[in-house]
Amino acid sequence: MAATVTGTDRLIDATMGGGPGSRDGNGFHKNGGGGAEDGHPLRFSPARYRIGVWVAISSILMLFVALSSSYIVRSASGDDWRPIVMPKVLWFSTAVILVSSFTMEVSRRSLKAFNDAGYGRWLAITLILGLGFLVSQLLAWRQLVRQGVYMSSNPHSSFFYLFTAAHGLHLFGGILALGYLVLRTTRKRDTVESELKRLGAAEAATIYWHFMDGLWVALFLLLFFWK
């Protein structure tokens, strides 16, 4: 049975709280997010990507919280906790990822200001910086291996390799997303919908990128400045 489409005037009833547009007795807006007008095609709300990325971030964060808790517990459980000496290249890693957050912001704001060229350019720069970060991580690994420090050497080194690998993997996912966005700058955009999608995606990618940055800083501090 299809819902009857009625005129809007009958629907608004502030006291009984009937119909769309008004609040219900609990103060909730009666509209669903992204809901549609009667008789019009379904709307797409770019909030979808933003919500999605925050949901994904909370999940990824839980993974790192679990690993970090394990790190802290493990540091107290055995008698073999000997923190490795930080490979100096990690300062470079940190600087690169911080700068890349900045360039990502510039890119997003360019898009918002309808500066397509700027958007694409700074997006590409961010992607290259991201790759630079990953390369510096591999250099750090190489440095440690040369010193004979492997994953199984001691618990701190285990966590070092694990954290950098897990973070790097998720960052690589972000790089793939950036790559996809860069490719999209070359495609023709002809509808309002696809323009909104692009904005939404860029915003979501930016949030994710900042999260990866913050996560790196937190891990860096945990590994080398805690205890």
Place this chain on the structure above:
Amino acid sequence: MAETHAEVHRHPAPTGFIRKYIFSLDHKVIGIQYILLALTAVLVGMIMSVLMRVNLSWPGSHIKILETLFPTGAPGGVMSAEFYLSLVTMHGTIMVFFVLTTAPQGGFGNYFLPIQIGAEDMAFPVLNMMSFWVTLVGFLVLLTAIFAEGNQAIGAWFAKLGESAWAGGSGTVGPIGGWTGYAPLSALGKVAGPGQGAGVSLWIISIAIFCVGSLLGALNFITTLLNMRTRGMSLMRMPLTCWAWFTTAVLALLSFPVLLGGGILLLLDRIAGTSFFVPGNLYVSGSLVPLHNGGSPLLWQHLFWFFGHPEVYIAILPGMGATSHILSTFARKPIFGYRAMVFAIFAIGMLGFFVWGHHMFISGMSPYSAVAFSILTLSIGVPSAIKTFNWLGTLWGAKIRFTTPMLFAIGFVSVFVAGGITGLVLGQTSLDFFFHDTYFVTAHFHLVMGVASIFGMFAATYFWFPKMFGRMMNETLGKLHFWITFLGVYAIFVPFHAMGMLGMPRRYAQFNEYEFLKNSKGLVTFVTVAAIITVAIQIVFYFNLVWSLFWGKKASDNPWEATTLEWTTATPPPHDNFAGHVPVVYRGPYEFSVPGAPNDYVMQTEPEGIEVSTRLGEISGNGGDGHRH
């Protein structure tokens, strides 16, 4: 950024068998795929449980099929202790992950959440498709564990990856550490016993893959519910099924990453020489283990149970949502205390994150934290009690139609009470001295997970089958299925409590070594007979499913005279759920027996203008469309 909206190009329905039924982006197809996976997995799990029961009741039995398939683990068809333990492990793993965490959420949730909120599909259809296929791959990897341990040739192949962590062919059907896989038993590799080589490694990988699939699903559920509700579908007008799926998704989102983390650490201990969970100076099977030092076995337990406890609520919440929904529908009465029900779902979900230590009272963790966990654990009983009261309240003053889905929904309430109430015993530290790791625990979790949760799925199946497939399931067969199953599950699991009272430990391959268990023989046999009958009757269910698909009575769009959005659309729903139309919601989901209304049900899409006498015969509570009285 200012919110603007755009027209969406409606995608045409897919053509071609592959895009329609295999790699489909349609949440309805994906939902059915999950249900099919669960139906397969539960069959494997049930067969394993019958084998376990036969071994316990009649040890030394010759089981011909075992002799053929697993000559090493069951020489002469007689199950070895390690074979039994691998059945225990795989039964638990398959049931908890691939049945209880697939069908209720990924199955029915995927199919009906979008429709019940008036959306065209899930927020991210591609991710949705991936979530199913990733889950299926996880299942296939788990099945590989069976053969890696059960078959010599396959086991030898895996051994090439590394003797300790990957040697297989022990003859068991997988790892032997229980679905909980405690370290260091699970971390030491082959030296710790049969099944602990390839079996464990594959088991960990399977679960890790499952975690990823689950997380992709959770992401979709949450985003869809927050972003895609149709006009008029406020949060407080959503069916309770949607609230349940939403809360379940949040639980999954925050708990599965912890299991994934733990699984990675465990795998590294096995293959990379790390020592997260393995202490030093272990002497195993006649020699020292030089490789590890300083790890903490308790750390594994914390990580596992931090996931494990929310997991059991993931298993039950969708069933609670379905029960509320179905009870209201066939009682022809609004759900009693809608807001309290929402609150209770949240409370259960949230509290579920703070009680994991009740699995670890006697683990060696701090006895002070045990006290804290214990008190929090008994608090969870409160929202569960609220739900039970409200279900009873829904049935009071009702006009009950005893269809098969209703029978299972009522059955859910009964078995949930039976199973949940013993949580009051097990949650107390002082009583855990006796009951930890006894059959009293097994009784408790089987009644809530293995019965109540399954009843929720049965109820959902009988209820929604007509909408999904356009035909009714056979009522006679359905009622037969219900009665034998209902009596059968009580016959199986109530005696488990008695076994626990005797002190019978869990995961024992035989009970004949101890005098203090000798009075259990009668109970054990009784349970096995009940189990065989109850498992056997499930054939009726499978038969009913298949037969009804082709020869069931054709179903109308709203055969149950229900009120929610799925019953406003065609049967089965078209590709975009509402045939281009956008549903508009005017009232709450459980408007049954509204005084003055022409029918004893008013659909959510029925506009204002119906005379509703709000004072007559009504007690305070939540208004039909969410307003307060």
Place this chain on the structure above:
Amino acid sequence: MGRLLGIAIWIITAASVWMFVSGRWWFPEAISEHGPRVDSQFMITIVVVGIAFASAQIGLGWVVWKYRDRADSQRATYSHGNNRLEIVWTVVTAVIFISLAIMGQRVWASLHLHSAPPGSYTVEVVAQQFAWNFHYSGKDGAFGRTDPQLIDDTTNPVGLDDTDPNAKDDAVGATLVIPANRPTELILRSKDVTHSFWVPQLRFKQDLVPGMAIHVHFTAIKVGKYELACAELCGMNHYKMKSFMLVLPENEFNDLVLLPPNEFQTRKDELLNKYQLPNY
């Protein structure tokens, strides 16, 4: 159908309650000082549980009986609930549950929130796949040093270091012997994986975790021989990782523990044969 369902639910309820109250399947007799307190807390709990269980099930059976659709023109009662009722039953439930929870901590606290009282007799328990080893300190009351490097499963299961003077009078055996009416302290260790010490009559269970030495204490008050089982899955022979606990009267016990190691073993085996398991 409603009446049938109601009756079925009542019959199931009656049968379940009978299973408990008949006493046919009940705890074995408690032999520890704290045991009766565990049992009485269980009684309180199971009565509450039983009342809740029975009333919910009887209520469910009653509503499905009474409110079945009688194919008349009457409609169901249109009610969305009753807030006051919700509050009342929520508060009542919360009070009962929290009270039970708090009461349920007492015995636990008495055993675990303080260390073994002075004058306790201490035994070191070393579990392994699939046997129990008990290390006695002997006449000097001091435990000899153990070292995993020295372990040999047949000759030296706990790795006793016989260069340590304290080890000279230490005995290591497969049976646990403890005094009646005197606190016993156990130091629980494991050689390989996690096991769990379980004597039902003692009303006591505790995991043995490799890498940890867990101190627990209790007081046995009834002389006799009792079976010891493992209660944490430890591998294929978990189900027969069996031993015995002997609770000896004071004089017999004192004589035994002063004996040098080999005499200790002989005397212990004699006592093991002397005492019988309880009647089940």
